[in-house]
Amino acid sequence: MNLYSYFRSSASYRVRIALNLKNLPYQIIPVHLVKSEQLTEDYSTKNPSKLVPSLELDNGKIITQSMAILDYLENEYPATPLLPNNHYDRAIVLSMCNIIACDTHPINNLRVLKYLTGELKVSDEQKQDWYAHWILVNFTALEELLKVHSGQYSFGDEITWADICLIPQVYNANRFKVDLTNFPNILKVVENCQKIEAFIIASPEKQVDFE
Template sequence: MKLYTYYRSSSSFRVRIALNLKGIEYEPVFVHLFKGEQGEKDHLARNPQGLIPVLDDDGTVITQSSAIIEYLEETRPTPPLLPTGAVSRAQVRAMVNLVACDIQPLNNLKVLKHLGGPMGHSKEEIDDWYRHWINLNFAALENLVAQHGKGYCFGKTVTMADLFFIPQIWNARRFDTDLSAYPNLLKVEEALYKLLAFDRAKPENQPDAE
């Protein structure tokens, strides 16, 4: 199994956590986003969007981190990353989508580069943009974790919600976001980083870290 990844990609970070939790050995193949390697011909053949991560499971190629993690859950179901019961699963997926749909797309590299390039915004304005979307959605996630969390984002065991949350709070710290208004999220962050699967997946612990 190969994972096309970049150390600071939050989407790749999610998948690394999932692979670690499930004990799946994989070969990382590094795609340097700031050098534009995601736009090269070979990579576009894997993913016409020119994005990472890309998972190659013995010739089966899966793109999009949510789809990859769902694929791993269906093909390697132990340990499970979704709770039992339709309602609980839907609630976890709602937390996943809060990050994957309402934060990350607005703050990914393509958007930030467009804000600073063609649109001419300053670094300070871009950083404010980034923090705005973090704070808007972390306020909601804080309330959801208060309702449903019992040590982790949802319940007493790690779920997909945690896999999406941790890369986002890592990036929030990179942009100097004030997180003091989110005590429940900070407790979950602390608990998750005690798990080897999360610590090993951190960007700074990757071979391509700069």
């Protein structure tokens, strides 16, 4: 499989972790978002949203959107499950995922930040305030769920999609220097995940396009 990825993209980071956890071979094809490589005609035919990631399967078919890719991998390669079987437990994990993938990431990603500073002319300080605000609001909600449901990881002692979504978002929060000291359960989960090889080799610093 080919994964069209940008080293700093948290959505791409999610998919890299999942592929590693499921021990699936894949090749990274870098798409440099800052250089607007996602806007080229060639890439746009692969992903009409002009975003990363895109996963190209062995048969040439392409899946876009990180959560759709995770769903495909979960169903196609069930030997290493990353979602609970119990319907309630699964719903809780998906709630955690959605706090990040729906409530946080879409309004803090690169194209939104570029729009804020470009079209809306906000200052770098205002952009930083915007980013930190949504991290703090949504991490506060997530922290409450982790108080109830976390063990070593976000949901008990088994790695799930919740961890796959959380680690990249924390990475970006740290990059933007957001103070996370009020989220001890989040930090506990991050510390435990960062000891696992699948997470380590998925990190931005380990990517072929890292700058």
